[in-house]
Amino acid sequence: MITRQERALRNAVILLAVAALVLGGLLFWSLRAMAILKGGTVEGDSPDIATAGGQPVTERQWMDELRKKHGDEVLLGMLNHIVVGMEAKALGISVTDDEVDQQLQLNMSGYESEEQYYAQMQSELGLSREEVREETVYRLTLQRVATAGIMISEADIDNYLAQNAERFIPKKQLQLSIIEAENYEEAEQIMDRLEQGEDFAALARELSTDEESGKHGGKIGMLEEDDPFWPEELLNTAAGLNPGDIAGPLATEDGYAVIRLEQVITPAAPATVDIRKQVREELALEKAAPLQQVEKELREKYHTAIYIDNSLQD
Structure with missing residues (x-):
């Protein structure tokens, strides 16, 4: 997968x-x-x-x-x-x-x-x-x-961090499962069946138009909250759910989808010394x-x- x-x-x-x-x-x-x-x-x-x-x-x-x-x-x-x-x-x-x-x-x-x-x-x-x-x-x-x-000076590191501060802010990671459908109506029908108690993974295997995730019960792994490969609306919706919640239909690149939030992880912020070490190594590699x-x-x-x-x- x-x-x-x-x-x-x-x-x-x-x-x-x-x-x-x-x-x-x-x-x-x-x-x-x-x-x-x-x-x-x-x-x-x-x-x-x-x-x-x-x-x-x-x-x-x-x-x-x-x-x-x-x-x-x-x-x-x-x-x-x-x-x-x-x-x-x-x-x-x-x-x-x-x-x-x-x-x-x-x-x-x-x-x-x-x-x-x-x-x-x-x-x-x-x-x-x-x-x-x-x-x-x-x-x-x-x-x-x-x-x-x-040699990379402390001032070089300070300048880089000032211009790229957002890079080192921990981002939520969302573990999602998804069932993709060709159109809004089909996604609505999937929502109805889920609300009636049918199993999410089983429906993903049966109905999802995304073969790769479908054969794994809809699992798509961890996504960062601002992952550029996924629609902003879908990620914003997912970020507002509690683990186990289902939402949809949501527009995707290929149609519509129903999602379930499995888990939310908020990584701890890296230590300042580790950040500066990483930046130092990256700037040195550039030179x-x-x-x-x-x-x-x-x-x-x-x-x-x-x-x-x-x-x-x-």
Whole structure:
């Protein structure tokens, strides 16, 4: 299940992950290759891993095909991990578990639950929980390396906060379920059936014109009270409900809807020190070279050599 907000967040995460590694379904190959780089061995010469009509597919054939199609990106990603790690060690840069946890919580914003976030990462990128965490550590480390030596003054932070104060005001998060209909009359009929005691989730599965939310009983996850992907009237109505209340018909982009408020969460305001730290890091990143350029420069600094195709160095 994914809402319109989640689709946008998912796309951002995908682009970020592609810039970092382009792993996806290639993790098995890359982990084996990393083992070889570290002096590890792979048991067996080339066992059969599949058959079709009695014709075998060997592990070597599979690995060769992966290398031809995606090996460039995986190899560069592996080398980037190595050189960024070297530079971080040289600069005394490290990332704490708490910082990783905070970044993951930020990444999960807009998802109904932690489980849904990790399920999405698994289905879209082929990344397990552990691998998502590893990539988060890498990304934070790369950002720290890229911004090393860049100074941001307290006045710079003060100016940014003065111009963007509303950004750090906690916003209500509304957990909603929805039944979408093609027109006002159909939405009215849904309201009538709900008022007669019929189950919301069952009606969503039966009647909702939005197939994605309908198959999940109408659940669309958490929305911020000013989410730009949803009509203002719908969000304002939802914000005025108590958990369990139903409202509708409400105009949507594709017709009309009936909503039920499941839960309201008002996040605690972040500590001032945390806000200033976040702003400092963001302003430093704005002044830093693009991260892909930093990776390229580090590969050059640490004399990376690629023997299969020198064009990868470009």
